[in-house]
Amino acid sequence: MTSLDLLLILSGLTTLAGFAFGNHRAYPWLAGIVLTAQIVILASMPLPMAAGFGFEMFGHPVGWQMDGFGRFFALITLGAALASVAYTGGEWGERYAAGGKNLRWLHGALAGNVLAMLLLLASGDLIAFFIGWELTSWAGFLLMAQGGERALRAAMRYVPYAMAGAMAVLGGLVLSLTWTGTLDLSQLVMLVPGLANWKLALLLALFGTGFAIKMGLLPVHLWQTPAYAEAPGAATAFLGAISSRMGLFGFGLLLVKLITLTRLADLSFIDGLFSARDLIEWVAALTIVLPTFTALKQNDARYLLAWHGIGQSGYMLLGLVIGDATGSAGGLLHVFNHATYQAALVLSVFAVMHRTGTADLNSMGGLVTRMPLTFLVMLLGIIGLAGLPPMNGFVSKWLIYRSLMIEGRPLLFLMTVLGTLGTILSVYKLIHNTFLGQLRAEHEQIREAPWSMLVPMLALVALAFVTGVAPGLALNYVNEAQAALGLPVMAHTLGGVESPRGSLDMLWIVGVLFAGFGIGALLFYGAGGRSKRIHQLDNYAGGHFLSADVRYQYSDHFYAGLMHRIGPLYRGSFTQMEAALASANDLLASLMQAWYRQAVPALTLLIATVLGLAWMIWR
Amino acid sequence: MSTLKNIPVVSHEKPSGGTGNLLANVFDELMAFCRSRSLFMLHYCTGCGAIELPPAMTSRFDMERLGIQPMVTPRQADILLVTGYVSTKTLKRIILTYEQMNSPKYVIGICSCTVNGGMYWQSYATAKKLNDYLPVDMYIAGCMPRPEAVIHGLRELMENIKKGESDNWRDYYRRYDHYLGNQQRLFGENWQTPTDIIGEARHYDLMGPETLGPHTALLEQHQTPLKPFEMTLGLADLPVRKDEPR
Numbered sequence: 001m002t003s004l005d006l007l008l009i010l011s012g013l014t015t016l017a018g019f020a021f022g023n024h025r026a027y028p029w030l031a032g033i034v035l036t037a038q039i040v041i042l043a044s045m046p047l048p049m050a051a052g053f054g055f056e057m058f059g060h061p062v063g064w065q066m067d068g069f070g071r072f073f074a075l076i077t078l079g080a081a082l083a084s085v086a087y088t089g090g091e092w093g094e095r096y097a098a099g100g101k102n103l104r105w106l107h108g109a110l111a112g113n114v115l116a117m118l119l120l121l122a123s124g125d126l127i128a129f130f131i132g133w134e135l136t137s138w139a140g141f142l143l144m145a146q147g148g149e150r151a152l153r154a155a156m157r158y159v160p161y162a163m164a165g166a167m168a169v170l171g172g173l174v175l176s177l178t179w180t181g182t183l184d185l186s187q188l189v190m191l192v193p194g195l196a197n198w199k200l201a202l203l204l205a206l207f208g209t210g211f212a213i214k215m216g217l218l219p220v221h222l223w224q225t226p227a228y229a230e231a232p233g234a235a236t237a238f239l240g241a242i243s244s245r246m247g248l249f250g251f252g253l254l255l256v257k258l259i260t261l262t263r264l265a266d267l268s269f270i271d272g273l274f275s276a277r278d279l280i281e282w283v284a285a286l287t288i289v290l291p292t293f294t295a296l297k298q299n300d301a302r303y304l305l306a307w308h309g310i311g312q313s314g315y316m317l318l319g320l321v322i323g324d325a326t327g328s329a330g331g332l333l334h335v336f337n338h339a340t341y342q343a344a345l346v347l348s349v350f351a352v353m354h355r356t357g358t359a360d361l362n363s364m365g366g367l368v369t370r371m372p373l374t375f376l377v378m379l380l381g382i383i384g385l386a387g388l389p390p391m392n393g394f395v396s397k398w399l400i401y402r403s404l405m406i407e408g409r410p411l412l413f414l415m416t417v418l419g420t421l422g423t424i425l426s427v428y429k430l431i432h433n434t435f436l437g438q439l440r441a442e443h444e445q446i447r448e449a450p451w452s453m454l455v456p457m458l459a460l461v462a463l464a465f466v467t468g469v470a471p472g473l474a475l476n477y478v479n480e481a482q483a484a485l486g487l488p489v490m491a492h493t494l495g496g497v498e499s500p501r502g503s504l505d506m507l508w509i510v511g512v513l514f515a516g517f518g519i520g521a522l523l524f525y526g527a528g529g530r531s532k533r534i535h536q537l538d539n540y541a542g543g544h545f546l547s548a549d550v551r552y553q554y555s556d557h558f559y560a561g562l563m564h565r566i567g568p569l570y571r572g573s574f575t576q577m578e579a580a581l582a583s584a585n586d587l588l589a590s591l592m593q594a595w596y597r598q599a600v601p602a603l604t605l606l607i608a609t610v611l612g613l614a615w616m617i618w619r
Numbered sequence: 620m621s622t623l624k625n626i627p628v629v630s631h632e633k634p635s636g637g638t639g640n641l642l643a644n645v646f647d648e649l650m651a652f653c654r655s656r657s658l659f660m661l662h663y664c665t666g667c668g669a670i671e672l673p674p675a676m677t678s679r680f681d682m683e684r685l686g687i688q689p690m691v692t693p694r695q696a697d698i699l700l701v702t703g704y705v706s707t708k709t710l711k712r713i714i715l716t717y718e719q720m721n722s723p724k725y726v727i728g729i730c731s732c733t734v735n736g737g738m739y740w741q742s743y744a745t746a747k748k749l750n751d752y753l754p755v756d757m758y759i760a761g762c763m764p765r766p767e768a769v770i771h772g773l774r775e776l777m778e779n780i781k782k783g784e785s786d787n788w789r790d791y792y793r794r795y796d797h798y799l800g801n802q803q804r805l806f807g808e809n810w811q812t813p814t815d816i817i818g819e820a821r822h823y824d825l826m827g828p829e830t831l832g833p834h835t836a837l838l839e840q841h842q843t844p845l846k847p848f849e850m851t852l853g854l855a856d857l858p859v860r861k862d863e864p865r
Contacts, residue, residue, distance in 0.1 A: 369848035439848060532822055535845035538813040540693050540719055543663070543712025546813070 022107030028089025068480030090452020215247025287314035330399025341384030366439030437553035666703015793827025
């Protein structure tokens with residue numbers, strides 16, 4: 001039995017245990033220990049590691065094998081699951097169960113997601129990949145559907161997307177089998193780049209559609225926000241942190257390993273001007289900008305973060321497709337970084353929801369005095385999401401910016417900066433409307449979130465901070481992933497990058513940053529450190545006398561000035577497109593139905609049978 | 620009250636001899652100089668004098684070259700500019716705004732109305748003399764004073780600040796009872812603002828002989844002090860929200 005077998009068996013047992021006794025008090029501890037053990041096994045596994053089991057299907061061997069690229073994603077998956085299980089394990093889960101919901105299904109679905117993703121990430125051939133892909137989609141559906149009626153509706157919306165994506169992937173699988181005669185990834189790597197351009201373009205279109213749907217790339221991103229936002233608590237964090245990155249994993253395999261980036265650049269739509277690679281880069285860039293500015297308009301904290309999850313995936317794909325050492329390292333590192341701070345942010349939003357009962361950004365405010373640690377988590381999280389030092393989001397975004405500048409893509413660089421601007425604006429809205437400003441009278445009595453929720457949140461932001469100060473810790477795994485994909489490997493130090501193409505040392509940057517804080521503190525405390533805390537009603541409102549029933553913090557229509565300028569640009573084109581597709585689908589379905597059910601069924605059946613038989617005989 | 624002599628004059632008692640540290644005075648003078656060259660003003664535009672401020676602020680007279688510029692909140696402002704007649708209702712707001720400003724702070728009364736009620740002398744609803752209720756540092760008289768006069772007044776104030784002669788804001792703390800008494804006479808006995816002047820005076824060592832008195836005693840009788848929200852973890856000690864499901 002190899003250690004990959006052990007890993008998968010442990011994951012399978014956790015899933016069974018989750019469904020069997022996930023509501024038991026001991027389950028979170030057990031699952032936490034098993035997940036930690038899995039992380040240790042995975043991190044110490046020599047690579048590549050093949051699984052000891054496998055089977056044959058239609059004469060093609062189906063097997064599993066973990067390489068550096070898969071391990072990078074698998075580690076993040078297990079880490080996100082660990083944080084989610086710990087968060088769910090305490091008071092949050094108790095209240096969830098007390099509300100009449102099924103904790104066993106939640107834990108089981110969460111562990112099932114991990115298992116499905118591990119199977120996907122360790123796939124050694126396209127059949128194993130497709131099995132993992134389908135399992136991931138259905139496990140994801142199971143997790144999304146737990147959160148009540150709205151969640152179920154959002155999950156149902158995901159189903160046609162997932163099925164279309166799976167059909168496209170299956171089509172790509174069949175075509176690659178027809179054209180190369182094999183499904184084994186190690187052989188496909190050698191055979192696929194030699195295919196004709198139109199065949200590659202078709203493979204790209206089919207596989208790309210499937211992966212884009214999972215990842216939430218424009219224009220097939222609409223399912224993701226409600227499905228992720230409405231899922232219950234820790235499930236939202238897990239889904240937002242890692243689930244849709246499976247699409248990026250697929251893109252990594254497809255674009256970098258199978259088709260290869262040089263062949264991708266050959267697939268020109270307009271000779272020498274616009275290739276498939278440019279197309280993907282621009283789709284990624286638009287995926288950064290448009291969802292980020294949609295997030296700006298959200299009034300529900302969960303939706304705001306879910307839209308950012310879509311936007312940030314654009315950075316990852318963009319970095320990966322640029323394909324130089326710096327850019328691909330940035331793109332891959334962003335997967336890890338995004339998982340850490342996004343999970344922390346989502347968990348902090350649910351901690352606030354746990355206490356106040358709402359995620360509506362227009363009915364909170366001033367909670368910093370009541371939930372200071374949750375505030376700290378959200379503050380550090382949004383610093384990471386906005387890509388500012390000292391958090392790790394800065395490092396990966398810096399690598400991507402740097403690579404775009406060096407590789408001579410100024411317009412794409414502009415798009416990424418525009419996306420970051422939108423991110424900063426919207427996360428400021430998030431923290432302002434939740435924690436700053438006036439504390440509402442109905443929230444005066446609330447308390448900080450319980451430790452069972454605080455510890456995973458604080459651990460996640462601590463991880464985001466540590467890997468921000470010392471990105472070398474995470475870059476080791478990124479280098480492995482780069483090597484496994486056949487990308488150039490970026491040399492790194494503990495503090496960042498040391499290369500003639502641009503250096504970054506976070507140890508220095510963070511040192512200078514904190515020295516600045518230190519000087520400020522010295523000046524303040526050296527001058528006596530006198531401060532006076534005043535009441536929130538002792539506030540200026542044009543001289544108006546404030547009382548507890550007077551609202552002076554306005555959160556509604558937060559960026560009125562900006563919306564005056566860019567508001568008309570929000571036209572809901574994608575929603576309209578989705579609706580048009582849905583009604584076209586409806587029309588087609590009703591035509592089919594009319595054909596086989598209502599209009600003289602016996603005759604139709606007879607005609608079809610005769611024609612079918614005639615075709616077979618003639619053939 | 621109608622003679623000039625009755626206008627309370629602030630006594631500038633400088634500690635003679637000081638601490639003996641020469642550098643201390645140098646530092647103080649540097650501070651005073653910097654302070655005089657960086658004045659943010661909150662203009663509480665109550666009357667017609669406000670119309671003279673735009674030319675004073677913009678390119679024609681350009682008060683920003685003197686380091687003076689408008690500020691939107693009292694917390695960051697140094698000067699409170701009251702530009703005209705002050706009705707009883709407005710005066711409450713002005714006092715609240717003044718009390719919310721951080722020390723050192725200066726009050727400038729523009730137009731005759733702030734000096735003696737001006738053309739509203741006979742009005743029952745207008746406060747006649749601003750410095751009965753607030754310590755005014757500079758009056759700029761006129762109906763209305765031209766921008767040159769406004770600039771001139773501001774320069775005078777800058778000069779006073781530089782020389783350390785303009786510290787009437789201390790007077791508000793030292794003789795709070797006097798000002799509060801005048802305010803109570805106008806607004807009634809249960810007049811109060813959310814700010815805690817006595818607490819601030821204690822906190823910053825600004826207590827004077829007349830900080831406390833009969834009027835502050837009256838204030839304390841009916842005042843409900845606002846307790847600021849302490850930032851607290853409150854994991855165990857705070858009560859549970861009533862409708863919080865357990």
